[in-house]
């Protein structure tokens with residue numbers, strides 16, 4: 589009886605299954621995007637708290653210039669300065685190049701060399717911590733495991749899943765416990781992240797553009813958060829949104 593009902597109305601179950609699966613597909617990139625953003629902080633939180641003091645999102649004002657540093661880890665082994673790039677696809681670049689390139693399907697994006705970006709962060713930290721002139725700074729660039737580095741890089745560049753191993757390779761004690769705690773305190777006191785996010789300098793238009801770039805770099809549709817996938821149309825291959833026809837976003841090649 590029940591089996592008959594299920595068999596007779598098989599199309600209802602099919603519609604429900606397809607519906608649930610497309611809802612999941614639509615929200616998956618959003619869910620994943622959020623996980624990706626939090627992952628470096630979550631990875632660093634699992635370090636031994638007695639040895640490593642973590643500051644996430646350190647914003648420093650240095651001679652009128654603002655530096656936004658993703659993560660700083662103050663330890664007895666030096667100060668780790670971490671820049672996170674949550675990009676997907678292939679990454680091409682060099683230690684000294686001004687710009688690096690991300691390639692995802694036909695989508696290509698240039699972004700400022702994160703090694704250089706991190707050098708600027710170290711300079712800002714050095715200025716704030718000039719009372720401690722002999723600190724060892726260890727800049728590290730972290731890519732998500734969804735990215736593949738296609739160039740040989742000699743600076744410290746790693747993937748999320750390997751970050752803690754890289755940090756633990758630095759085992760020589762170069763900072764006293766007292767200095768470590770003083771530095772951690774001083775950096776937290778200098779952190780202006782609360783006022784920075786609300787400041788006029790970060791205009792609404794810039795935020796919008798940055799959000800679009802960020803979505804594209806993570807292979808997400810900037811309009812609805814769907815996946816960007818290769819599609820075939822009258823004029824050949826193009827990159828469009830997985831939620832077509834509800835969403836008509838495409839990347840112009």
Ligand SMILES: [Zn+2]
Nearest residue numbers: 809812829835
């Ligand atoms: Zn879309």
